[in-house]
Amino acid sequence: MKVAFPVAPEPDDETAEAARLLFAGPVDFLKGVVAMDGLPPADRPEVCFAGRSNVGKSSLINALTGRKGIARASNTPGRTQEINYFTLGEHSYLVDLPGYGFAKAPVAVVAKWQALLKSYLAGRPTLRRAFCLIDSRHGIKPVDHEIMTLLDRSAVPFQAVLTKIDKLGPSALSPVIAQVEAELQKHPAAFPQIVVTSSDKGQGIATLRAIIASLD
Numbered sequence: 001m002k003v004a005f006p007v008a009p010e011p012d013d014e015t016a017e018a019a020r021l022l023f024a025g026p027v028d029f030l031k032g033v034v035a036m037d038g039l040p041p042a043d044r045p046e047v048c049f050a051g052r053s054n055v056g057k058s059s060l061i062n063a064l065t066g067r068k069g070i071a072r073a074s075n076t077p078g079r080t081q082e083i084n085y086f087t088l089g090e091h092s093y094l095v096d097l098p099g100y101g102f103a104k105a106p107v108a109v110v111a112k113w114q115a116l117l118k119s120y121l122a123g124r125p126t127l128r129r130a131f132c133l134i135d136s137r138h139g140i141k142p143v144d145h146e147i148m149t150l151l152d153r154s155a156v157p158f159q160a161v162l163t164k165i166d167k168l169g170p171s172a173l174s175p176v177i178a179q180v181e182a183e184l185q186k187h188p189a190a191f192p193q194i195v196v197t198s199s200d201k202g203q204g205i206a207t208l209r210a211i212i213a214s215l216d
Contacts, residue, residue: 002185003184003185003190003192004181004192005160005180005181005184005190005192005193005194006192006193006194007177007193007194007195007196008193008194008195008204008207008211009207010206010207011206011207011210015210015213016206016209016210018210018213019206019209019210019212019213020206020209022088022089022091022209022213023064023065023066023088023209023213024066025088025089026087026089027065027067027070027086027087027088027089027094028086028087029070029084029085029086030085030086030087030093031084031085032082032083032084032085033082033083033084033085033116034081034082034083034116035116036116036119036120036123039083039085039120039124040085040093042124042125042126043126044090044091044092044093044126045091045092045093045126045128045215045216046092046093046094046095046124046126046127046128047092047093047094047095047127047128047129047130047131047212047215048094048095048096048097048120048121048127048129048130048131049061049094049095049096049097049130049131049133050097050100050117050130050131050132050133050147050158051099051100051132051133051134051135051163052099052100052133052135052141052143052144053099053100054099055099055133055134055135055163056133056135056163056164056199057071057096057097057099057133058071058096059071059163059199059200060133060161060163060197060199060208061086061094061096062199063197063199063202063205064094064205064208064209064212065086065094070086071084071086071096081098081109081113082098083095083096083097083098083116083117083120084096088212091213091216092128092212092215092216093126094212095127097117097120098113098116098117100113100114100117100143100146100147117147117150118150121150121151121154121156122153122154127156128157128215128216129156129157129158129159129191129211129215130151130156130157130158130159131158131159131161131195131208132144132147132148132151132158132159132160132161133161133162133163134160134161134162134163134180135162135163135164136162136163136164136165136167136168136173136176136196137164137167137168137176139176139179139180139183140160140179140180140183140184144183145183145186145187148184148186148187148189148190149187151187151189152187152188152189154189155189156189157189157190157191158187158189158190158191159190159191159193159194159195159211160180160184160190160194160195161194161195161196161197161204161208162176162177162180162194162195162196162197163197163198163199164198164199164200165196165197165198165203165204166198166200166201166203173196177194177196180194181194195207195208195211
C-alpha cells in the first residue's frame with residue numbers, strides 16, 4: 001500500500017515556543033566517539049543526523065541550537081570522522097554522524113567509519129529517530145538508499161529532512177518532494193512526513209525543533 005509523505009506542518013505557537021526554549025537552554029558538545037565502547041551512557045533519548053558528505057548536517061545543528069559554531073561546518077567532504085554527541089539540556093542527546101558517500105579519506109578509514117555507523121544504529125536502544133538529510137538540489141541518490149536500508153534493517157525510524165531549500169526556486173521544490181516521496185516508499189522504517197529546511201533562512205527550523213522536543 002502506498003504511504004503518503006506530506007510535508008510536516010509548522011507547530012502551533014505554544015508548541016513552537018516550548019521547543020524554542022528547550023533549544024535556547026544549555027546545549028553543549030559532550031564528546032566525539034570513534035568506537036562503540038566510547039558511547040556515553042544510554043540514559044536519555046537521542047536523535048541522530050545522517051547524510052551525504054556536505055549535505056549540511058553541521059549547519060542544520062547550528063541553526064537548531066542557535067549557536068553558530070557548536071557543530072563544525074566544513075566545505076571539505078568527509079571532515080567529520082567521528083560520532084559527535086551534544087547534550088540538549090537534560091532532555092536528550094543530539095548526535096552528528098559521520099558524512100557518508102564521497103568522503104576524501106583513505107578506504108580503510110571510510111570502512112572503519114561505516115562499521116562504527118552500522119554498530120551504532122543497530123545497537124543503541126535509546127535512539128528514537130534518525131533524521132536523514134537530503135540535499136534538495138539533488139534529491140535521494142543511491143548512496144542515501146544505503147543508509148536508509150541500514151535503518152530499515154536496524155528497525156530505527158527515520159525521517160527525511162530536505163536541506164538548502166533556499167537554493168531552489170519555488171517551482172523547483174515540488175518535483176523534488178515528489179521524487180523523495182516516491183523513493184521513501186521503498187523503506188518501511190521511513191516516518192510518513194518530510195521536513196523541508198533552510199539553515200540560512202531559518203525555514204523549517206521551528207518544525208524540526210518541535211519534532212525533536214516531542215520525542216521521549
